[in-house]
Amino acid sequence: MANEVVLLDLKVSPFAARVRIALEEKGIEYKSKVEDLSNKSSTLLKMNPVHQQIPVLIHNGRPICESMIIVQYIDEVWSHKPSLLPSDPYRRAHARFWADYIDKKIYPIGRNLWASKGELKESSKKDLIQCFKILEEELGDKLYFGDESFGYIDLALVPFYSFFYTFETLGNWSMAAEFPKLVEWGERCLQKETVSKSLSDQKEVYEVVLQIKQKLGVE
Ligand SMILES: N[C@@H](CCC(=O)N[C@@H](CS)C(=O)NCC(=O)O)C(=O)O
Known part of the structure; x- marks a missing residue:
């Protein structure tokens, strides 16, 4: 399966920064799409209709929202790289x-x-x-x-x-x-x-x- 990874992103957002670090830690290539929060894109509204916030990770077309939930998802999916969460x-x-x-x-x-x-x-x-x-x-x-x-x-x-x-x-x-x-x-x-x-x-x-x-x- 192709691994297409897109991050709805914003440079100064501490929540988006968590996801960028997790992606870097796992060595995952991804495309960053910077959002203008005063004029949210239709992609953001469609991918995170509940909170309408960044970050959103879109993995093979499917969205994952909330920074620490995204980090856990990354940890579980790319499990061949050292885990971010302890095993115990x-x-x-x-x-x-x-x-x-x-x-x-x-x-x-x-x-x-x-x-x-x-x-x-x-x-x-x-x-x-x-x-x-x-x-x-x-x-x-x-x-x-x-x-x-x-x-x-x-x-x-x-x-x-x-x-x-x-x-x-x-x-x-x-x-x-x-x-x-x-x-x-x-x-x-x-x-x-x-x-x-x-x-x-x-x-x-x-x-x-x-x-x-x-x-x-x-x-
Ligand atoms: N609990 C969320 C917080 C995300 C958040 O607050 N994102 C802000 C940017 S730093 C946002 O998208 N704000 C736009 C809005 O609330 O309309 C997470 O951990 O991802």
Whole structure:
């Protein structure tokens, strides 16, 4: 069977970045179709009618939606390459727990920090710092969240490394001073080509966030 792989994509999206990293980790050739979210394509609306969001992976014409579900699909279909999820059921559950924590906390709280002002911005700043404390503790002295090699939790979190400059600048704290282990971990992940070619530059993300803030009227 031919393997046609298309990704409905967007450079600065942390969710799309997860899928790009997974595809690179597995060495899969794919076609990236960049979406304009202010004018969504008919393909996006047809392939993800429920959420109408990117990323969508279209494998031989069939869509898979939601970034971490896509990553698991990639891991299962291209199983000849080293697995992103651990093989031990307990460690798999642990990896899924942390990916779920990142989804439930980092993006929504981080977005509240940069897309709001006043009380909500202040409370989001406190909440986000608390989340990073928890993640820094979970990482501890390990090289990667899973231990010795880059895996599922790292893949779920590392796209948010691109947002570190945005968070610290708009929240007025220093990631390197407060969370040195997370910053070192992010730099370590970036040494992998699969990661560096998939992530956006921190300043580029900041510029995009400033434009969105302007549109929302929360400069
Ligand atoms: N839970 C989704 C989140 C995807 C998401 O938020 N995508 C954003 C871009 S970063 C999007 O398509 N937004 C357009 C919209 O919501 O209309 C995932 O993990 O894939």
